[in-house]
Amino acid sequence: MTELPLESTVICRDLRKSFGAVQAVRNVSLALRRGECLALLGPSGCGKTTVLRLIAGLERPDGGAIVINGRTVSDGRVFEPAHRRHVGLVFQDYALFSHMTVAQNVAYGLGRRSDRRERVAAMLALVGLEGLEERYPHELSGGQQQRVALARALAPQPDILLLDEPFSNLDVALRRQVREEVQRILRQAGVSAILVTHDQEEAMSLGDRIALMFDGALHQIGTPRDLYEHPVSRRAAQFMGDSNFVSGQAQGSVAHTILGTVALAQPAQGAVDVLLRPEVLTLDGAENGTRAIVSGQMYLGARQVVWVKLAEEAAVLKVLCGAGARWQTGQVVGVHVTGEGVAFPSTLPQDEL
Numbered sequence: 001m002t003e004l005p006l007e008s009t010v011i012c013r014d015l016r017k018s019f020g021a022v023q024a025v026r027n028v029s030l031a032l033r034r035g036e037c038l039a040l041l042g043p044s045g046c047g048k049t050t051v052l053r054l055i056a057g058l059e060r061p062d063g064g065a066i067v068i069n070g071r072t073v074s075d076g077r078v079f080e081p082a083h084r085r086h087v088g089l090v091f092q093d094y095a096l097f098s099h100m101t102v103a104q105n106v107a108y109g110l111g112r113r114s115d116r117r118e119r120v121a122a123m124l125a126l127v128g129l130e131g132l133e134e135r136y137p138h139e140l141s142g143g144q145q146q147r148v149a150l151a152r153a154l155a156p157q158p159d160i161l162l163l164d165e166p167f168s169n170l171d172v173a174l175r176r177q178v179r180e181e182v183q184r185i186l187r188q189a190g191v192s193a194i195l196v197t198h199d200q201e202e203a204m205s206l207g208d209r210i211a212l213m214f215d216g217a218l219h220q221i222g223t224p225r226d227l228y229e230h231p232v233s234r235r236a237a238q239f240m241g242d243s244n245f246v247s248g249q250a251q252g253s254v255a256h257t258i259l260g261t262v263a264l265a266q267p268a269q270g271a272v273d274v275l276l277r278p279e280v281l282t283l284d285g286a287e288n289g290t291r292a293i294v295s296g297q298m299y300l301g302a303r304q305v306v307w308v309k310l311a312e313e314a315a316v317l318k319v320l321c322g323a324g325a326r327w328q329t330g331q332v333v334g335v336h337v338t339g340e341g342v343a344f345p346s347t348l349p350q351d352e353l
Protein backbone atom coordinates (compact mmCIF):
# COMPACT_ATOMS: atom_id res chain seq x y z
CA MET A 1 0.00 0.00 0.00
CA THR A 2 1.25 3.52 -0.73
CA GLU A 3 2.33 5.66 2.23
CA LEU A 4 -0.31 8.18 3.23
CA PRO A 5 0.97 11.52 4.58
CA LEU A 6 0.44 11.79 8.34
CA GLU A 7 -0.35 15.51 8.33
CA SER A 8 -3.52 14.84 6.33
CA THR A 9 -6.94 15.95 7.59
CA VAL A 10 -8.57 12.67 6.63
CA ILE A 11 -6.86 9.34 6.11
CA CYS A 12 -8.75 6.31 4.83
CA ARG A 13 -6.89 3.01 4.93
CA ASP A 14 -8.13 -0.07 3.13
CA LEU A 15 -11.79 0.90 3.49
CA ARG A 16 -14.24 -1.85 2.58
CA LYS A 17 -18.02 -1.86 2.48
CA SER A 18 -20.51 -4.31 0.97
CA PHE A 19 -24.28 -4.18 0.72
CA GLY A 20 -25.35 -7.82 0.42
CA ALA A 21 -23.54 -9.19 -2.62
CA VAL A 22 -22.55 -5.71 -3.87
CA GLN A 23 -18.99 -4.70 -2.98
CA ALA A 24 -19.57 -0.94 -2.98
CA VAL A 25 -16.08 0.01 -1.72
CA ARG A 26 -13.01 -2.19 -2.21
CA ASN A 27 -9.87 -1.41 -0.22
CA VAL A 28 -9.91 2.33 -0.78
CA SER A 29 -6.94 4.20 0.71
CA LEU A 30 -6.64 7.95 0.33
CA ALA A 31 -5.58 11.07 2.19
CA LEU A 32 -7.11 14.53 2.18
CA ARG A 33 -4.47 17.22 2.62
CA ARG A 34 -5.09 20.20 4.84
CA GLY A 35 -6.95 22.98 3.00
CA GLU A 36 -7.41 21.06 -0.23
CA CYS A 37 -10.54 20.14 -2.12
CA LEU A 38 -10.43 16.52 -3.25
CA ALA A 39 -12.97 15.52 -5.89
CA LEU A 40 -14.17 11.92 -5.74
CA LEU A 41 -15.08 11.28 -9.35
CA GLY A 42 -16.53 8.26 -11.11
CA PRO A 43 -19.54 6.86 -12.94
CA SER A 44 -22.84 6.19 -11.20
CA GLY A 45 -22.60 3.27 -8.78
CA CYS A 46 -18.79 3.28 -8.49
CA GLY A 47 -18.97 3.72 -4.70
CA LYS A 48 -18.05 7.39 -4.25
CA THR A 49 -21.09 8.31 -2.13
CA THR A 50 -20.44 5.27 0.06
CA VAL A 51 -16.85 6.45 0.69
CA LEU A 52 -18.23 9.86 1.70
CA ARG A 53 -20.85 8.30 3.99
CA LEU A 54 -18.19 6.12 5.63
CA ILE A 55 -16.05 9.20 6.34
CA ALA A 56 -19.10 11.06 7.68
CA GLY A 57 -19.98 8.17 10.01
CA LEU A 58 -23.32 7.54 8.28
CA GLU A 59 -22.22 4.01 7.35
CA ARG A 60 -20.09 1.54 9.29
CA PRO A 61 -17.24 0.01 7.26
CA ASP A 62 -16.72 -3.75 7.00
CA GLY A 63 -12.98 -3.19 7.26
CA GLY A 64 -10.26 -0.57 7.21
CA ALA A 65 -9.70 2.59 9.23
CA ILE A 66 -10.58 6.28 9.08
CA VAL A 67 -8.50 8.93 10.84
CA ILE A 68 -9.71 12.55 11.05
CA ASN A 69 -7.20 15.14 12.26
CA GLY A 70 -5.03 12.47 13.85
CA ARG A 71 -7.95 10.85 15.71
CA THR A 72 -9.08 7.36 14.71
CA VAL A 73 -12.84 7.64 14.26
CA SER A 74 -13.37 4.21 12.75
CA ASP A 75 -11.47 0.93 12.75
CA GLY A 76 -12.04 -2.63 13.98
CA ARG A 77 -12.65 -1.39 17.56
CA VAL A 78 -13.74 2.27 17.36
CA PHE A 79 -16.81 3.73 15.66
CA GLU A 80 -17.52 7.37 16.42
CA PRO A 81 -21.03 8.46 15.45
CA ALA A 82 -21.49 11.16 12.81
CA HIS A 83 -22.25 14.01 15.25
CA ARG A 84 -18.88 13.56 17.01
CA ARG A 85 -16.73 13.71 13.86
CA HIS A 86 -16.76 17.52 13.32
CA VAL A 87 -17.71 17.05 9.71
CA GLY A 88 -19.93 19.40 7.69
CA LEU A 89 -22.28 17.84 5.14
CA VAL A 90 -23.87 19.31 2.03
CA PHE A 91 -26.15 17.02 0.02
CA GLN A 92 -27.67 17.42 -3.42
CA ASP A 93 -31.15 18.17 -2.05
CA TYR A 94 -29.68 20.73 0.44
CA ALA A 95 -31.98 19.23 3.14
CA LEU A 96 -32.85 22.67 4.56
CA PHE A 97 -35.47 22.77 7.28
CA SER A 98 -38.51 24.21 5.52
CA HIS A 99 -40.16 25.53 8.71
CA MET A 100 -37.04 27.48 9.74
CA THR A 101 -35.80 30.80 8.42
CA VAL A 102 -32.44 31.18 6.71
CA ALA A 103 -30.87 32.43 9.96
CA GLN A 104 -32.37 29.54 11.97
CA ASN A 105 -31.13 27.03 9.41
CA VAL A 106 -27.61 28.42 9.56
CA ALA A 107 -27.69 28.52 13.40
CA TYR A 108 -28.90 24.91 13.60
CA GLY A 109 -25.55 23.28 14.35
CA LEU A 110 -24.32 26.01 16.72
CA GLY A 111 -26.09 24.82 19.88
CA ARG A 112 -25.92 27.33 22.73
CA ARG A 113 -22.72 29.03 21.59
CA SER A 114 -22.51 32.59 22.84
CA ASP A 115 -21.31 33.86 19.47
CA ARG A 116 -24.31 32.35 17.64
CA ARG A 117 -25.59 35.62 16.24
CA GLU A 118 -22.16 36.80 15.03
CA ARG A 119 -21.39 33.43 13.52
CA VAL A 120 -24.65 33.36 11.53
CA ALA A 121 -23.97 36.90 10.27
CA ALA A 122 -20.42 35.98 9.29
CA MET A 123 -21.56 32.88 7.43
CA LEU A 124 -24.30 34.73 5.55
CA ALA A 125 -21.76 37.40 4.60
CA LEU A 126 -19.38 34.68 3.39
CA VAL A 127 -22.01 33.20 1.08
CA GLY A 128 -23.36 36.61 0.04
CA LEU A 129 -26.85 36.28 1.55
CA GLU A 130 -26.94 39.23 3.96
CA GLY A 131 -30.45 40.65 4.25
CA LEU A 132 -32.19 37.32 3.62
CA GLU A 133 -32.03 36.14 7.26
CA GLU A 134 -35.80 36.06 7.76
CA ARG A 135 -36.73 34.34 4.51
CA TYR A 136 -37.90 30.72 4.43
CA PRO A 137 -36.29 28.17 2.05
CA HIS A 138 -39.28 28.20 -0.35
CA GLU A 139 -38.73 31.95 -0.82
CA LEU A 140 -35.21 31.37 -2.19
CA SER A 141 -33.86 30.35 -5.58
CA GLY A 142 -32.11 27.01 -6.00
CA GLY A 143 -28.71 28.70 -5.99
CA GLN A 144 -29.54 30.64 -2.82
CA GLN A 145 -30.75 27.48 -1.05
CA GLN A 146 -27.49 25.85 -2.01
CA ARG A 147 -25.56 28.69 -0.40
CA VAL A 148 -27.66 28.47 2.79
CA ALA A 149 -26.83 24.76 2.97
CA LEU A 150 -23.16 25.63 2.61
CA ALA A 151 -23.38 28.35 5.30
CA ARG A 152 -25.15 25.92 7.64
CA ALA A 153 -22.48 23.26 7.10
CA LEU A 154 -19.62 25.75 7.64
CA ALA A 155 -21.10 27.55 10.67
CA PRO A 156 -19.87 25.11 13.37
CA GLN A 157 -16.32 25.32 11.90
CA PRO A 158 -16.08 21.68 10.84
CA ASP A 159 -12.67 20.03 10.40
CA ILE A 160 -13.77 18.93 6.96
CA LEU A 161 -16.63 19.59 4.60
CA LEU A 162 -18.19 16.73 2.65
CA LEU A 163 -20.21 17.67 -0.43
CA ASP A 164 -22.28 15.07 -2.27
CA GLU A 165 -23.24 16.16 -5.82
CA PRO A 166 -24.09 19.64 -4.46
CA PHE A 167 -24.86 21.15 -7.86
CA SER A 168 -26.93 18.42 -9.48
CA ASN A 169 -30.26 20.11 -8.71
CA LEU A 170 -29.23 23.35 -10.41
CA ASP A 171 -29.74 24.06 -14.10
CA VAL A 172 -26.66 24.17 -16.30
CA ALA A 173 -26.18 27.96 -16.42
CA LEU A 174 -26.59 28.39 -12.66
CA ARG A 175 -24.40 25.38 -11.93
CA ARG A 176 -21.30 27.03 -13.39
CA GLN A 177 -21.94 30.27 -11.49
CA VAL A 178 -22.61 28.54 -8.16
CA ARG A 179 -19.57 26.33 -8.69
CA GLU A 180 -17.34 29.39 -9.00
CA GLU A 181 -18.92 30.88 -5.89
CA VAL A 182 -18.45 27.68 -3.90
CA GLN A 183 -14.81 27.56 -4.95
CA ARG A 184 -14.31 31.09 -3.63
CA ILE A 185 -16.16 30.30 -0.39
CA LEU A 186 -14.15 27.13 0.28
CA ARG A 187 -10.87 28.96 -0.32
CA GLN A 188 -11.92 31.87 1.86
CA ALA A 189 -13.06 29.55 4.66
CA GLY A 190 -9.78 27.61 4.29
CA VAL A 191 -11.68 24.38 4.85
CA SER A 192 -10.57 20.93 3.66
CA ALA A 193 -13.28 19.39 1.53
CA ILE A 194 -14.23 16.23 -0.31
CA LEU A 195 -16.61 16.68 -3.22
CA VAL A 196 -18.46 13.74 -4.77
CA THR A 197 -19.35 14.19 -8.41
CA HIS A 198 -19.83 12.17 -11.59
CA ASP A 199 -19.14 15.29 -13.68
CA GLN A 200 -15.57 15.44 -14.94
CA GLU A 201 -15.71 19.19 -15.63
CA GLU A 202 -16.96 19.85 -12.10
CA ALA A 203 -14.20 17.70 -10.61
CA MET A 204 -11.55 19.48 -12.69
CA SER A 205 -12.78 22.97 -11.89
CA LEU A 206 -13.19 22.48 -8.14
CA GLY A 207 -10.77 19.73 -7.20
CA ASP A 208 -7.16 20.52 -6.30
CA ARG A 209 -6.81 16.78 -6.81
CA ILE A 210 -9.13 14.17 -8.22
CA ALA A 211 -9.60 10.61 -6.94
CA LEU A 212 -11.04 8.62 -9.83
CA MET A 213 -13.04 5.53 -8.84
CA PHE A 214 -14.30 2.60 -10.88
CA ASP A 215 -16.16 -0.46 -9.56
CA GLY A 216 -15.67 0.40 -5.89
CA ALA A 217 -11.90 0.82 -6.19
CA LEU A 218 -9.62 3.84 -6.42
CA HIS A 219 -8.24 3.90 -9.98
CA GLN A 220 -6.07 7.02 -10.09
CA ILE A 221 -5.43 10.01 -7.87
CA GLY A 222 -3.70 13.23 -8.89
CA THR A 223 -4.16 16.80 -10.06
CA PRO A 224 -6.72 17.45 -12.81
CA ARG A 225 -3.77 17.92 -15.20
CA ASP A 226 -2.25 14.56 -14.16
CA LEU A 227 -5.48 12.74 -14.85
CA TYR A 228 -6.18 14.47 -18.14
CA GLU A 229 -2.67 14.42 -19.56
CA HIS A 230 -1.34 11.24 -17.94
CA PRO A 231 -4.26 8.87 -17.46
CA VAL A 232 -3.11 5.46 -16.20
CA SER A 233 -5.52 3.50 -18.40
CA ARG A 234 -7.64 3.79 -21.49
CA ARG A 235 -10.71 3.81 -19.24
CA ALA A 236 -9.38 6.73 -17.19
CA ALA A 237 -8.46 8.56 -20.42
CA GLN A 238 -11.99 8.18 -21.78
CA PHE A 239 -13.65 9.20 -18.53
CA MET A 240 -11.54 12.37 -18.24
CA GLY A 241 -12.31 13.73 -21.71
CA ASP A 242 -12.61 13.14 -25.43
CA SER A 243 -10.08 10.62 -26.63
CA ASN A 244 -8.72 9.60 -30.03
CA PHE A 245 -6.68 6.40 -30.23
CA VAL A 246 -4.38 5.58 -33.14
CA SER A 247 -2.27 2.44 -33.35
CA GLY A 248 1.51 2.71 -33.64
CA GLN A 249 4.95 1.35 -32.84
CA ALA A 250 6.66 2.99 -29.88
CA GLN A 251 10.41 3.52 -29.75
CA GLY A 252 11.22 5.21 -26.47
CA SER A 253 10.02 8.79 -26.41
CA VAL A 254 8.19 8.63 -29.77
CA ALA A 255 5.68 6.42 -31.55
CA HIS A 256 5.36 5.93 -35.31
CA THR A 257 1.70 6.18 -36.29
CA ILE A 258 -0.44 6.87 -39.33
CA LEU A 259 -0.33 10.53 -38.26
CA GLY A 260 3.48 10.53 -38.38
CA THR A 261 5.96 10.43 -35.51
CA VAL A 262 4.25 11.42 -32.26
CA ALA A 263 6.09 12.55 -29.11
CA LEU A 264 5.06 10.49 -26.08
CA ALA A 265 4.41 11.85 -22.59
CA GLN A 266 6.14 8.76 -21.18
CA PRO A 267 8.51 6.38 -22.98
CA ALA A 268 7.15 3.09 -24.32
CA GLN A 269 8.22 0.22 -26.56
CA GLY A 270 6.50 -1.95 -29.15
CA ALA A 271 2.90 -2.09 -30.32
CA VAL A 272 0.82 0.66 -28.72
CA ASP A 273 -2.40 2.62 -29.02
CA VAL A 274 -1.63 6.32 -28.72
CA LEU A 275 -4.11 8.61 -26.99
CA LEU A 276 -4.37 11.99 -28.72
CA ARG A 277 -6.70 14.55 -27.18
CA PRO A 278 -8.76 16.55 -29.75
CA GLU A 279 -6.82 19.75 -29.01
CA VAL A 280 -3.43 18.27 -29.95
CA LEU A 281 -4.66 17.73 -33.53
CA THR A 282 -4.87 20.46 -36.16
CA LEU A 283 -6.15 20.55 -39.73
CA ASP A 284 -4.95 22.26 -42.90
CA GLY A 285 -6.09 22.27 -46.49
CA ALA A 286 -4.42 18.92 -47.27
CA GLU A 287 -1.20 20.50 -48.56
CA ASN A 288 0.59 18.10 -46.26
CA GLY A 289 -0.13 16.01 -43.18
CA THR A 290 -2.14 12.80 -43.17
CA ARG A 291 -5.03 12.90 -45.63
CA ALA A 292 -8.54 12.71 -44.17
CA ILE A 293 -12.08 13.67 -45.10
CA VAL A 294 -14.26 15.94 -42.96
CA SER A 295 -17.25 13.88 -41.80
CA GLY A 296 -18.95 16.41 -39.53
CA GLN A 297 -18.54 19.60 -37.55
CA MET A 298 -20.01 21.47 -34.62
CA TYR A 299 -19.60 25.23 -34.16
CA LEU A 300 -19.23 26.22 -30.48
CA GLY A 301 -18.55 29.95 -30.72
CA ALA A 302 -15.03 30.22 -29.37
CA ARG A 303 -14.09 26.81 -30.77
CA GLN A 304 -15.30 24.24 -33.25
CA VAL A 305 -15.23 20.46 -33.21
CA VAL A 306 -14.47 18.75 -36.52
CA TRP A 307 -14.70 14.99 -37.12
CA VAL A 308 -12.39 13.62 -39.82
CA LYS A 309 -12.18 10.15 -41.31
CA LEU A 310 -8.69 9.00 -42.18
CA ALA A 311 -8.34 7.89 -45.81
CA GLU A 312 -6.14 4.91 -44.97
CA GLU A 313 -7.74 3.74 -41.74
CA ALA A 314 -11.33 3.30 -40.63
CA ALA A 315 -10.76 5.58 -37.62
CA VAL A 316 -12.73 8.80 -37.16
CA LEU A 317 -10.82 11.46 -35.22
CA LYS A 318 -12.27 14.33 -33.23
CA VAL A 319 -10.36 17.59 -33.67
CA LEU A 320 -10.86 20.72 -31.54
CA CYS A 321 -9.83 23.81 -33.48
CA GLY A 322 -10.26 27.55 -33.61
CA ALA A 323 -13.61 28.80 -34.90
CA GLY A 324 -12.04 30.85 -37.70
CA ALA A 325 -11.49 28.30 -40.47
CA ARG A 326 -14.57 26.94 -42.29
CA TRP A 327 -14.44 23.23 -42.96
CA GLN A 328 -17.01 21.61 -45.25
CA THR A 329 -18.26 18.07 -44.84
CA GLY A 330 -16.62 15.95 -47.56
CA GLN A 331 -13.62 18.27 -47.86
CA VAL A 332 -10.17 16.63 -48.01
CA VAL A 333 -7.87 17.92 -45.26
CA GLY A 334 -4.45 17.20 -43.78
CA VAL A 335 -4.24 16.15 -40.10
CA HIS A 336 -1.25 17.14 -37.95
CA VAL A 337 -0.27 16.29 -34.40
CA THR A 338 0.91 19.33 -32.46
CA GLY A 339 1.25 17.92 -28.94
CA GLU A 340 2.15 14.82 -26.99
CA GLY A 341 0.36 11.49 -27.01
CA VAL A 342 0.05 8.87 -24.27
CA ALA A 343 0.89 5.26 -25.18
CA PHE A 344 -1.09 2.25 -23.93
CA PRO A 345 -0.34 -1.38 -24.77
CA SER A 346 -2.02 -2.24 -28.05
CA THR A 347 -5.44 -3.91 -27.97
CA LEU A 348 -4.98 -5.37 -31.48
CA PRO A 349 -4.02 -9.05 -31.84
CA GLN A 350 -0.31 -9.32 -32.76
CA ASP A 351 -0.96 -10.73 -36.28
CA GLU A 352 -2.97 -7.62 -37.23
CA LEU A 353 -0.11 -5.26 -36.46
Ligand code: ATP
Nearest residue numbers: 019022024042043044045046047048049050051198
Ligand atom coordinates in the same frame (compact mmCIF):
# COMPACT_ATOMS: atom_id res chain seq x y z
P1 ATP B 1 -24.21 7.68 -7.81
O1 ATP B 1 -23.34 8.65 -8.53
O2 ATP B 1 -25.25 7.04 -8.68
O3 ATP B 1 -24.76 8.20 -6.51
P2 ATP B 1 -22.03 6.32 -6.41
O4 ATP B 1 -20.78 6.19 -7.15
O5 ATP B 1 -22.12 7.38 -5.39
O6 ATP B 1 -23.25 6.41 -7.41
P3 ATP B 1 -22.81 4.52 -4.30
O7 ATP B 1 -24.07 5.26 -3.99
O8 ATP B 1 -21.68 4.62 -3.35
O9 ATP B 1 -22.28 4.88 -5.75
O10 ATP B 1 -23.19 2.98 -4.51
C1 ATP B 1 -22.22 1.98 -4.78
C2 ATP B 1 -22.95 0.64 -4.93
O11 ATP B 1 -23.50 0.26 -3.68
C3 ATP B 1 -24.10 0.67 -5.93
O12 ATP B 1 -24.13 -0.56 -6.59
C4 ATP B 1 -25.30 0.86 -5.03
O13 ATP B 1 -26.45 0.30 -5.64
C5 ATP B 1 -24.90 0.11 -3.79
N1 ATP B 1 -25.49 0.68 -2.57
C6 ATP B 1 -25.24 1.90 -2.04
N2 ATP B 1 -25.93 2.10 -0.90
C7 ATP B 1 -26.66 0.96 -0.71
C8 ATP B 1 -27.57 0.53 0.32
N3 ATP B 1 -27.87 1.31 1.37
N4 ATP B 1 -28.13 -0.68 0.19
C9 ATP B 1 -27.81 -1.48 -0.85
N5 ATP B 1 -26.94 -1.14 -1.84
C10 ATP B 1 -26.38 0.05 -1.76
